[in-house]
Amino acid sequence: MQFAGSHILSISQFERADVERVFAVADNMEPYARRRRRTRVLDGAILGAMFFEPSTRTRVSFGSAFNLLGGEVRETTGFEQSAIAKGESLYDTARVLSGYSDVIAMRHPVSGSVAEFAAASRVPVINGGDGSNEHPSQALLDLYTIKAELAGRGRGVDRLRIAMLGDLRYGRTVHSLCKLLGLFEQVQLVLVSPTELRMPAEIVETLKARGHEVVESDTLEASISHVDIVYSTRLQEERFTTREEADLYRGRFRLNQSIYTAHCEPNTVIMHPLPRDSRENARELDDDLNDNPNLAIFRQTDNGLLVRMALFALVLDVVDQVDACSTPVTWYTGRREL
Amino acid sequence: MQFAGSHILSISQFERADVERVFAVADNMEPYARRRRRTRVLDGAILGAMFFEPSTRTRVSFGSAFNLLGGEVRETTGFEQSAIAKGESLYDTARVLSGYSDVIAMRHPVSGSVAEFAAASRVPVINGGDGSNEHPSQALLDLYTIKAELAGRGRGVDRLRIAMLGDLRYGRTVHSLCKLLGLFEQVQLVLVSPTELRMPAEIVETLKARGHEVVESDTLEASISHVDIVYSTRLQEERFTTREEADLYRGRFRLNQSIYTAHCEPNTVIMHPLPRDSRENARELDDDLNDNPNLAIFRQTDNGLLVRMALFALVLDVVDQVDACSTPVTWYTGRREL
Amino acid sequence: MQFAGSHILSISQFERADVERVFAVADNMEPYARRRRRTRVLDGAILGAMFFEPSTRTRVSFGSAFNLLGGEVRETTGFEQSAIAKGESLYDTARVLSGYSDVIAMRHPVSGSVAEFAAASRVPVINGGDGSNEHPSQALLDLYTIKAELAGRGRGVDRLRIAMLGDLRYGRTVHSLCKLLGLFEQVQLVLVSPTELRMPAEIVETLKARGHEVVESDTLEASISHVDIVYSTRLQEERFTTREEADLYRGRFRLNQSIYTAHCEPNTVIMHPLPRDSRENARELDDDLNDNPNLAIFRQTDNGLLVRMALFALVLDVVDQVDACSTPVTWYTGRREL
Structure with a gap:
C-alpha cells in the first residue's frame, strides 16, 4: 500500500x-x-x-x-x-x-x-x-493495543487467543478487528454473544478459511478461561424483544473482578472500545476492575x-x-x- | 484607504x-x-x-x-x-x-x-x-476570480462582459459584485431574472451613470451568448407566488453542458457563489458541467x-x-x- | 501551595x-x-x-x-x-x-x-x-483588578473599602470574592441586597471572625458613598415572589452616572462580573457609565x-x-x- x-x-x-x-x-x-x-x-x-x-x-x-x-x-x-x-x-x-x-x-x-x-x-x-x-483507526488502535499488551510477554498477534463478548452482530469494532486479525496466523477466537446477536457468518467463514480457529458460545465463564484478551462490547438493549431477555444476557456477559479472578488466567488483558455504560443495569465492565492493571481500556485510547x-x-x-x-x-x- | x-x-x-x-x-x-x-x-x-x-x-x-x-x-x-x-x-x-x-x-x-x-x-x-x-470578502473573491480567469486571455475587468442569472433582487452577492464592477471601465452587464426578481433599480442606474452598459432580460439563451462570465445564483422558490411559477423560471435559468455548448462562446467562465442546490428540481448548474474546465466555482472558493x-x-x-x-x-x- | x-x-x-x-x-x-x-x-x-x-x-x-x-x-x-x-x-x-x-x-x-x-x-x-x-479564576481576576485599579493610588487590598450590590445570596462570584478578601487585612465591606437575598451568614461570620468590618444594607446611596470599589451584580428577577417586588429592588440597586456623581467619592471604581443586562427594565449599570474612566468592567475581562x-x-x-x-x-x- x-x-x-x-x-x-x-x-x-x-x-x-x-x-x-x-x-x-x-x-x-x-x-x-x-x-x-x-x-x-x-x-x-x-x-x-x-x-x-x-x-x-x-x-x-x-x-x-x-x-x-x-x-x-x-x-x-x-x-x-x-x-x-x-x-x-x-x-x-x-x-x-x-x-x-x-x-x-x-x-x-x-x-x-x-x-x-x-x-x-x-x-x-x-x-x-x-x-x-x-x-479503520479504531480497529488499528485495538490491534496495536493487543500487540503492545502482549509484547512484554514475548508473544505477538500470531497465535493470539481472544474472546469477544456482547453484540457481535451489529458491533462495527469487532467486525473490523476480526478482519485485521485474519491477516495474521493461527488466531483462536471465542465469540460470545446471545444467539440472535452472533457474529455474521461470512466473517466467521473467512476467518476459518484462513486457518484460524473460531468457537462460538453464549456463556461467559468458560469462554474467558484460556485467552490472552477479553474484548468486551456494549450489549444494546434495544436489540432484544423484551427487556427481560436483555437482562438475562446482560448478567451473563458482565465482567467484574470476582469473575475475572475466578475464571481468567493471570494477566488476561481486558479491552473495550468505549464508552462503557456506567448505569447500574447496563454495565459490561464493573468499576471494581478499575484497579486491575490488566484493564487496558485507557491504554487503548492513549494508543x-x-x-x-x-x-x-x-x-x-x-x-x-x-x-x-x-x-x-x-x-x-x-x-x-x- | x-x-x-x-x-x-x-x-x-x-x-x-x-x-x-x-x-x-x-x-x-x-x-x-x-x-x-x-x-x-x-x-x-x-x-x-x-x-x-x-x-x-x-x-x-x-x-x-x-x-x-x-x-x-x-x-x-x-x-x-x-x-x-x-x-x-x-x-x-x-x-x-x-x-x-x-x-x-x-x-x-x-x-x-x-x-x-x-x-x-x-x-x-x-x-x-x-x-x-x-x-465584502465574497464580492472581492468573486471579482478576483473574474480577473484571474480572464488573465490568461489578455483581458481585464475593464470592458468585461458578464451575465448574472437568477434572483437578482434579493441576492446579496450580485449586488455587491455590481458595486465593485462599477469601479472599473465599460463593463457590459446582462441581468437575467424573472421580472419580479430584477436587480434593484438604483444599482442599475448607478452602473449606467458611470458609463457601463446594462441590459435586462428574462431568458437565458440569448443572454449568455456573448459574455466572458456567466454568474449563476440560486433561484429561491419561496420568492414566488406558486410553485408552478417557480418551476417555469427554473427551467429557463438552469444551465447544463448542452446549453453551454449550444449557446456560449468557447471558454465562457461559469461562476456561482455556492452552495448550489443538487436536488433534482432546484438545480442552477447541472452536474454534467463538473468536467467543464471553465466551471470556476471551486476556484472561487480557493481564491x-x-x-x-x-x-x-x-x-x-x-x-x-x-x-x-x-x-x-x-x-x-x-x-x-x- | x-x-x-x-x-x-x-x-x-x-x-x-x-x-x-x-x-x-x-x-x-x-x-x-x-x-x-x-x-x-x-x-x-x-x-x-x-x-x-x-x-x-x-x-x-x-x-x-x-x-x-x-x-x-x-x-x-x-x-x-x-x-x-x-x-x-x-x-x-x-x-x-x-x-x-x-x-x-x-x-x-x-x-x-x-x-x-x-x-x-x-x-x-x-x-x-x-x-x-x-x-476560582473569576474570583482571582476580580481581586487582581481591585489591586490593579487601586495601585495607582498607593493603596492595596489591605484596608480595602468595598460595596457589593445585588443578589448576594446566590451569586457565586461575590461569595468567592469575599473568601479571597478574607485572606487580607482590615477590609471594610458594605453588603447591599434585598433582605431575602442577603449574603449567607457563614460567609459574613467568617469575615468578622478574621477582624474585617461588615455592614449590611438594603439601600444603595449611603452604601456607595465611602468605598473604593462598587461591585455590582445581576439581580435575578426569578428570585422574587412577584415582579413588582423585583422592580422595587431593581430601582434601588441600579447605578447610573448621575447617582455616581452625586454619591460616590471621586475615582470610585465600578466593577461587575458580566454579563450585565442591557434590557431597559433589568439594568444594573446604565450605559451612561460607559464613558466613566472608573468603569473597570472591561479591564476585569482583560485581566x-x-x-x-x-x-x-x-x-x-x-x-x-x-x-x-x-x-x-x-x-x-x-x-x-x-
Missing part, C-alpha cells in the same frame, strides 16, 4: 505489511504522545476535522494527534445547519472544504458517505466512522493517539522527518503516567 | 485602487495557499471567529486563511446560548471579546450588527456577512483563501513581512492541484 | 501567599497579553477545553490565554451528545480525555463535577465553573487573560521560561489600548 496521498477509508485496504508499517511508525510516535519530546514536522499543515455526527472522543483524538505533529486543526461539527442539509451535494462540499486543509478526518452517519466525499476531495481523507460501515499520528505522518509523507524536527518538552508532564 | 487597523465592513469602503491593492497582495499569497511555502508572519496572533449564524464554508475559509499566515483561531458559533441572547448588548460583547484576539471575523443574522459590533471593538473587524446587508489572507495581512499590516517569515513546505501536497 | 501539576478547583486552596504568587506571575504576563511581546513557552502543549455548559466569555478567555503562551487548544462544547449523556461515568471521560491534553479547563453544570473529573484526570484540571459551586495565563504557567511549571522564549510582536496592535 502506498500511503502518501492515499485515503484511509477501510481496513480492507490493509495487508499485513501495511498494518505492521503503521505500527512501526506508531511506535516512533511514543516520545511525542507521551510529551517527552515535541515535533513540529507538520508545522503549517491544516487538518479539516469534519464531524457531521458528534463524537467527542474520536474528534479530540484526531485533533490532538495532529497538534502533536505540529499542525493546526479546523473543526466542523454538526449537520443540521450545514450546506449539505440545504441541498448541497457531498461532491461540492468535498471540493470546497478540501481546498482549505491538507488532510481531512471525517465522520458521517451515512454508510459509504466518507468514501463518496473522498472521491471528490483534493486532499487525503481518513474515515473516522461512517455509520455502521467502517472506522489511539499514536496510531492516528502514524496515519497522518504516513499519508502526508513525513515519517522520516519527525525526529529531525523535534526538541525536548520543557513543561510539566508529571501526572501523565499515573 | 488606510488598511492597517481598519474594519472591513462594506465594499463601499473600497475605491478601485484599494481593490487592486487587495488583489496584488492576494497574488502574493498563492505560494502559501497552494502549500508551496509556509509563512509564520502572524505567529502568536489570534483570530476571533464569531459566527453568530452558522456558515461552514465562510468560517473554515477565514480560519484556514489565518492559520496559513501562522496565526491561531478561537471560534464561537451559534447564538442561542450566548450572552447576547441573555440580554447583553453588542457593545459589551464587542468590548469583551475584542480583548481576547487581534482581529475578528464576524457573521451575524442582523443587518448592521457587524458595524455596531465593530464600533465598540478594540481590534479590526472583518464582516463575514450581516444578514442581507454585506459580505477566497487568497483574498482573506490578503485582508488579514493588510489590516494587521504585515504585507511586507510575509515572505521573510517563510520556509518551503515539506509534507505531501500532491493532490491539491487535481 | 505547590502549583506544578496541581488542580485548581476552589479558592479555598489558596493562602494569601498563593494569591500573591498568582498576581506576580500575572503581572509578568502583561507584555504578552497586550501583544507587545510574543512567547512560545508552551509550544506543543495542548489545552483540553471541556465546556459541558456553554460560556463564550470564559471559554474564549481560557483558550486565548493558552494560545498567548504558545499552546494549542482542543475544545469540546455542549453536553447532550456527549458520551456522559450516553451513560459514561465522569471517571471514564476524565481518564480518556486527559490522555489527549496537557491541562484541562472545564465547566460543568453540576456542582462538584469538576473535582470528581479531576480526581480521575491524568493532567491538571482548572475549574472554569461547576454550577453554583466554584469559579482574566493575565490571571489565566498565570495559572497555566504555574500548573505547567514554566514561569521561569516565559521571557526566554519570547520575541517582539510585529503585527498591528494599535487599537488595543483604546
